[in-house]
Amino acid sequence: MSAHIASKKLYIGVWLALMVLTVVTATVSRIDLGAASAAVALAIATTKALLVVLFFMGVKYVSQKITVVVIVSGLFFLGLLLILSMADYGTRAFK
């Protein structure tokens, strides 16, 4: 089985989506959303990162599942690092 070759249209579509999301996050950041603003900014950044990983990096079309396992396990350990650190610092009674 040979590698999947994505169409030009798909790449340009992904690029357009990334540009639109950049304009959205830049515009929204000028509005005071309080505590929600970080969540919105990170949600948009994660959507952009997913677009890059799935299409530009071709993970959606990757031919062997072991690559996906490696990526997901890497993200799992990154999650452990961030979540356990914040579970510590976020729950200290005094700083």
Add this chain to the structure above:
Amino acid sequence: MEQQRESAELGMWLFLITEIMFFGGMFCAYLVYRYMYYQAWEAGSEQMDFWYGTINTVVLICSSLTMAMAVRSAQIGQRKALVAFLIVTMIFGCAFMGIKSVEYYGHWTEHQFPGPNFHFDGPDAQHVQIFFFLYWTMTGLHALHMLIGIVLVGFIAYWSWRGKYGADYYNPVENTGLYWHFVDMVWIYLYPLLYLISHKHGR
């Protein structure tokens, strides 16, 4: 050959996982200090140049498109298009570094580099200094990755021009592409985390 290509791709992803953990440590430090000194983070973010950050984000997204198109050109064996897309990718990369240099120069002359010459008018100067420490470290290491990426793409462009890569062999082009997209992705997170914290943008 296909199995070799798949193995090379898997190996590249293993390397990128180590890169995720490398940057992850800094993102973790960022998160902890942001939680502890949120007001200093807001004050520091207001010193960021909104337009330089936004334009650089756009530049990197465009460079990712040309990189993806370069890999595609290699896959279908179009040598001229491959070389052209790689050169355009390098130009975008250099544009990013140019804008970043101008930005760094501004922060440097305004005493926003942590150390004995650091100066910040306002409360919490010490904690704003921690913000700037993380700003310089994270964007600095990102910029180092960009430099390595530009040199890598340069070599790949030279070998592509010499006709080394085609539809049956393009692992180095593909893996350089993966690296380039990864560095772009780090910036996708750095941009909102450093530039867009406060809704009152500095400049």
